[in-house]
Amino acid sequence: MSSDPGGIPPILDVRDVHKVYRTGTHALRGVSMRVRPGTVHGLIGANGAGKSTLIKILSGAQTVSDGEIAWRGSVTEWTSPSQALADGLAAVYQHMPLVPSLSVLDNVFLGHTGSLRWDRARRTRELAELCDRVGYPLDGDDLVGDLSIGARQMVAILQALARGPALVLLDEPTAALSPSEREILFASVRRLRDTGTTFIYVSHFLDEVLDLTDHLTVLRDGLVVLDAPTASTDEAALITAIVGSRLAAFEAEAPVAARSLGEVVLAVEDLASGTAFGPLSFDVRAGEVVGVAGLLGSGRTELLQALYGADRAATGSVTVNGRGRPRGPQQAVRRGMALVPEDRARQGFLADWEIWRNISLPDLPRLSWRRMFPHAAREREQARQAVDDLGIKTQTIDSKVGDLSGGNAQKVVFAKWLYGNASIFLLDEPTAGVDVGAKSDILHLIRRLAARGAAVLIVTSEFEELIGSCDRILVLRRGALVADLASAETDVHEVTAIASGFGSHGDHPLGRKAAVS
Amino acid sequence: MTNPAAKAPAWRKALAPRAAGVVYAFIALLAVLTITSSAQGRPSYLSSVNLSNILEQSALIGILAIFMTVVLISGNFDLSVASTAALAGTVALKLIDGNGTFVAVLAAIACGALVGLVNALLVQKVGVNAFIVTLGTLTAVRGVVQAILDGKSITAHNTALLDFSTGRWELPVAVALVIGVALIALAVVLAVRSGAVREKLVAAWPLWLAGLLVLAIAGFRPNLLDQAVPVWIMIGLALVASLVLRFTVIGRNLYAVGGNAEAARLSGINVDRYKMGAFVLNGVLAAVVGVLYAGRFNSVDPTVLTGGELTVIAAAVLGGTSLFGGSGVVVKSVIGTLILFTLSNGFNVLNIGSNYQNVVQGTVLVAAASLYTATSQRDRALFRKRVARKAPAEPAPVLTKTGA
Numbered sequence: 001m002s003s004d005p006g007g008i009p010p011i012l013d014v015r016d017v018h019k020v021y022r023t024g025t026h027a028l029r030g031v032s033m034r035v036r037p038g039t040v041h042g043l044i045g046a047n048g049a050g051k052s053t054l055i056k057i058l059s060g061a062q063t064v065s066d067g068e069i070a071w072r073g074s075v076t077e078w079t080s081p082s083q084a085l086a087d088g089l090a091a092v093y094q095h096m097p098l099v100p101s102l103s104v105l106d107n108v109f110l111g112h113t114g115s116l117r118w119d120r121a122r123r124t125r126e127l128a129e130l131c132d133r134v135g136y137p138l139d140g141d142d143l144v145g146d147l148s149i150g151a152r153q154m155v156a157i158l159q160a161l162a163r164g165p166a167l168v169l170l171d172e173p174t175a176a177l178s179p180s181e182r183e184i185l186f187a188s189v190r191r192l193r194d195t196g197t198t199f200i201y202v203s204h205f206l207d208e209v210l211d212l213t214d215h216l217t218v219l220r221d222g223l224v225v226l227d228a229p230t231a232s233t234d235e236a237a238l239i240t241a242i243v244g245s246r247l248a249a250f251e252a253e254a255p256v257a258a259r260s261l262g263e264v265v266l267a268v269e270d271l272a273s274g275t276a277f278g279p280l281s282f283d284v285r286a287g288e289v290v291g292v293a294g295l296l297g298s299g300r301t302e303l304l305q306a307l308y309g310a311d312r313a314a315t316g317s318v319t320v321n322g323r324g325r326p327r328g329p330q331q332a333v334r335r336g337m338a339l340v341p342e343d344r345a346r347q348g349f350l351a352d353w354e355i356w357r358n359i360s361l362p363d364l365p366r367l368s369w370r371r372m373f374p375h376a377a378r379e380r381e382q383a384r385q386a387v388d389d390l391g392i393k394t395q396t397i398d399s400k401v402g403d404l405s406g407g408n409a410q411k412v413v414f415a416k417w418l419y420g421n422a423s424i425f426l427l428d429e430p431t432a433g434v435d436v437g438a439k440s441d442i443l444h445l446i447r448r449l450a451a452r453g454a455a456v457l458i459v460t461s462e463f464e465e466l467i468g469s470c471d472r473i474l475v476l477r478r479g480a481l482v483a484d485l486a487s488a489e490t491d492v493h494e495v496t497a498i499a500s501g502f503g504s505h506g507d508h509p510l511g512r513k514a515a516v517s
Numbered sequence: 518m519t520n521p522a523a524k525a526p527a528w529r530k531a532l533a534p535r536a537a538g539v540v541y542a543f544i545a546l547l548a549v550l551t552i553t554s555s556a557q558g559r560p561s562y563l564s565s566v567n568l569s570n571i572l573e574q575s576a577l578i579g580i581l582a583i584f585m586t587v588v589l590i591s592g593n594f595d596l597s598v599a600s601t602a603a604l605a606g607t608v609a610l611k612l613i614d615g616n617g618t619f620v621a622v623l624a625a626i627a628c629g630a631l632v633g634l635v636n637a638l639l640v641q642k643v644g645v646n647a648f649i650v651t652l653g654t655l656t657a658v659r660g661v662v663q664a665i666l667d668g669k670s671i672t673a674h675n676t677a678l679l680d681f682s683t684g685r686w687e688l689p690v691a692v693a694l695v696i697g698v699a700l701i702a703l704a705v706v707l708a709v710r711s712g713a714v715r716e717k718l719v720a721a722w723p724l725w726l727a728g729l730l731v732l733a734i735a736g737f738r739p740n741l742l743d744q745a746v747p748v749w750i751m752i753g754l755a756l757v758a759s760l761v762l763r764f765t766v767i768g769r770n771l772y773a774v775g776g777n778a779e780a781a782r783l784s785g786i787n788v789d790r791y792k793m794g795a796f797v798l799n800g801v802l803a804a805v806v807g808v809l810y811a812g813r814f815n816s817v818d819p820t821v822l823t824g825g826e827l828t829v830i831a832a833a834v835l836g837g838t839s840l841f842g843g844s845g846v847v848v849k850s851v852i853g854t855l856i857l858f859t860l861s862n863g864f865n866v867l868n869i870g871s872n873y874q875n876v877v878q879g880t881v882l883v884a885a886a887s888l889y890t891a892t893s894q895r896d897r898a899l900f901r902k903r904v905a906r907k908a909p910a911e912p913a914p915v916l917t918k919t920g921a
Binding site for chain 1: 785
C-alpha cells in the first residue's frame with residue numbers, strides 16, 4: 001500500500017471501512033484511502049465494485065458499518081450530505097440537481113442561508129469571481145434550462161464551489177460532455193487544484209483519469225486493488241486492475257477482419273433534417289457494422305431519429321430492406337429496424353416493469369395466442385434465454401429493470417430486439433454509463449449480431465470503441481459526413497481530429513472517401 | 518444491487534397494503550358500520566335492501582370510474598366526463614319522443630364519442646395539457662347543455678329509457694352457485710398446475726375470494742342477486758375491462774404507453790392510438806352513463822351530474838390508480854366508488870349530520886393517497902428515512918480483514 005512521503009497529513013483519511021447492507025450485500029470489505037490536500041485523487045472501479053457505496057459514505061448520504069473516516073484529522077460522524085457540506089466537502093453528482101426554470105445566478109447560490117436578503121449585486125460579483133477562478137464564463141441571467149449540458153455541468157460545479165469547500169467530489173462529471181467541454185472542465189479542475197482545492201474524481205474514462213489525477217485508487221469487489229501515484233501506472237495496468245483479463249483481451253483483439261458482406265439493406269440518399277444535419281448519403285450492408293463518429297451537437301442522434309421515422313420533418317430517401325422510409329417508429333419496427341436509444345431510462349425501458357415484460361414489449365403479438373392474448377410462459381422463457389445469452393446479472397427475471405445497474409439495464413434494452421425480426425440495429429451511444437465489463441459484453445454482442453447477418457449502425461462519441469468494433473467509420477461533423485474511413489486503416493487520433501475539425505482532413509472533407517470505397 | 522422487494526414471494530406482494538389496501542379499507546368500513554348500527558339497535562347494515570341501495574347509488578359513478586381508470590393508466594386525465602354524460606342525457610331525451618329510442622341513444626353516444634375525440638386530438642395531436650383541455654371541455658360542454666335546456670328541465674314521454682334503467686334483473690341462485698364454485702375451482706386448478714400450490718393459492722386471492730363472495734351471496738342473501746340493470750352493466754364492464762387490461766396485448770401496451778410513452782413509441786407501439794382510444798372510449802361510456810342517468814327519472818335539468826367528475830377521480834385515486842399513468846386496476850377503482858357511496862350511505866343510516874359527510878370523504882381520499890405514496894416503491898422517502906433513523910444498527914459485518 002502507498003505511504004506518501006512528505007508528511008502532509010491527509011485531508012480525508014478512509015480507514016478500513018466496511019459496509020454491509022441490510023440485504024446482506026457486503027459492498028465494502030475494508031477500504032482504506034488517503035486523500036492529500038491540493039491533489040486530484042482518482043477513484044475508479046467497475047459497477048458493483050463498491051464505488052457508489054464509497055461515494056455515498058464520503059458525501060454523508062450513508063454511514064459506515066465498520067471502520068472510520070477522518071476529516072482533517074478528526075473522525076467524522078456525518079449522517080447527511082448537508083453536514084458534510086457544512087464541514088467543507090461538496091459532492092457534484094452525475095445527475096445534477098439544478099432547477100431548469102431558474103437563472104444561473106439563482107442556481108449557483110441555491111440554498112445559501114447566509115443572509116435573508118437576496119443581495120443581487122453581491123451575488124453577481126461573487127459569481128463573476130467564481131467564473132474567473134474556474135476560467136469558464138457564465139452569464140448569471142441565463143436560464144439553466146437553456147444551457148448546453150456542458151454548461152449545466154459547470155453550473156453544478158460552481159454551485160459546489162460557491163460553498164467554499166476544501167474538497168470537491170466529482171462523480172462522472174464528463175459523461176455528457178463533448179471533448180472541448182471536457183478540456184475546459186479539466187483546465188478548471190487543474191487551476192483550482194493549484195490554488196489549494198482538493199478533488200476526488202470518479203470516472204469510467206480511464207484516459208481522463210490518467211490525464212487529470214495525481215493519485216489513483218482502484219476498487220474491485222469492495223477491496224482496494226490498486227492505490228498508487230498516477231505517474232507510476234498506465235492504461236493497461238489500470239484495465240487489468242479493474243476487470244482482470246476480459247476487457248484487456250478485447251482491446252488487444254484486432255479490428256474485425258474483412259468478411260464477405262451481404263447486400264445493401266439500408267440505403268440513405270440525401271437525407272436531411274432542418275439545421276440538424278444533411279443532406280447525407282451512405283449505405284449499410286447486411287453483416288456490416290458501420291460507426292458514425294460524431295461529437296455532441298454533430299447531429300448524430302437526430303440522424304438516427306430520422307432513420308427510425310421519428311422525425312417527420314426529414315427529407316430525402318431511405319431504403320430499408322427494399323422498402324421506403326418508415327413514416328414512424330411503428331413502421332420502422334415492422335420493416336426490421338431496432339433502436340437502442342441514448343437515454344435508456346427515459347426511452348429504453350419501463351423502470352417499474354420486470355425484466356421479462358420489458359423484453360417482450362416490441363414483439364408481444366408474436367409471443368401471444370392469436371397475436372392478442374400474451375402467453376406469459378413464452379415471454380418468461382424468452383427472458384430467461386436473454387439473461388443467459390447476454391449474461392444479465394440478476395437473481396430473477398422478475399426483478400424490475402429500474403433496479404438493475406446501467407450495464408445490465410442496457411443489456412435488457414438490447415434483448416428487446418434480439419428475438420424478433422430485427423435485422424437493422426441502430427445503436428445510439430450503446431455503452432454510455434456502462435461499466436467496463438458490461439461494455440466489453442455489449443461490444444462482443446454487436447459483433448455477434450453482425451456475424452448473424454444483421455446490419456449495425458453505431459452512433460457514438462466513444463471513438464476507441466468504434467475502431468474496435470466497426471468495419472467502417474463515418475465521421476459526422478456539424479451535420480455533414482466529412483469522412484468515410486475503414487477502421488483497419490485509421491486510429492483514434494485521426495477520427496478525433498476529423499470529428500473535432502482539426503487535422504489535415506478538415507480541409508478536404510471527402511478526401512478519404514475515394515481512397516476507401 | 519439486490520432488491521429486497523424482488524425477493525419477496527408473490528403472495529406477499531399481492532396482499533401488501535399497497536396492492537390490496539382498498540379491499541381492506543372497504544371491509545373495515547363495512548365492519549365498522551355494521552357494528553355501529555347494530556349497537557344502536559338499528560336494522561342490520563348488511564341487509565339486502567341496504568346493500569342493494571349502495572350498489573344502485575354507486576353504479577353510474579362506478580362505470581365512469583372504470584373508464585377514468587383506463588384514461589389514467591394511459592397517462593392522461595379527463596375532467597369532462599360528467600359534462601359529457603349530461604350532454605348525452607339531454608340529447609337522448611330531446612330526441613327520443615320525435616325520433617325513437619334507437620336514434621336518440623345513437624345520437625347521445627355519438628356526442629360522447631365526439632367530445633372524447635376533441636379531447637384526444639387536442640391532447641395528443643396539438644399537445645395541450647390534458648388537465649387544461651378537459652377543464653375546457655368540462656365548461657364548454659356544460660354550456661352546451663345549458664343552451665339546449667335554456668334553464669328548464671325536460672321530461673320525455675317515451676318511457677323506453679325509464680323502463681330500461683330502472684329495470685331489474687335477477688341472476689338465478691343456481692347460476693350464482695355454479696359461478697362461485699367455478700371461480701374457486703379455477704383458482705385451485707391454476708395453483709395446482711403451477712406447482713407451488715400454497716403460494717399460488719394465496720396470490721390468486723381475488724379469484725377465490727370473489728368465488729366465496731358469490732357463494733355467500735347466493736346462500737345467505739339471495740335477494741342481492743336481484744339488481745338494477747345499471748348495477749349489472751357496471752359489473753359486466755368492470756369484468757370485461759379487467760380481462761382486456763390483464764390478458765390482452767392491448768392492455769399490456771396501454772400500461773406501457775402510460776408508464777413510459779417514449780420507450781413504448783420506440784418499441785414500435787402506436788402511442789397516439791392508445792391514448793386517443795382511451796379518451797374516445799371514456800367519452801362513449803360517459804354518454805352511456807348519461808343516457809342511463811337521464812332514464813332513471815326520464816328527465817334532465819341543466820345541473821345534472823355537476824361535480825361528478827371529481828367523485829369519479831376520487832374513486833380512481835382511492836383505488837390506487839396513479840395520476841402519472843402506467844398503473845391502476847379497474848376493480849379497485851370500483852371498490853373505491855363503493856367506499857365513497859358506503860360512507861355517505863352510512864352517514865344517512867346512522868343519522869349523522871350530512872354536514873360532516875364531505876369532511877370525512879375528503880379526509881379519506883387524502884389519507885388513502887398519502888398511504889399509497891408513502892408505501893410505494895418509488896416515493897418511499899418518508900418511511901425510508903424513518904426506518905433508517907430508527908434502525909441504524911445493521912447486522913454487524915463478518916469482518917474478513919484483508920491487507921495490512
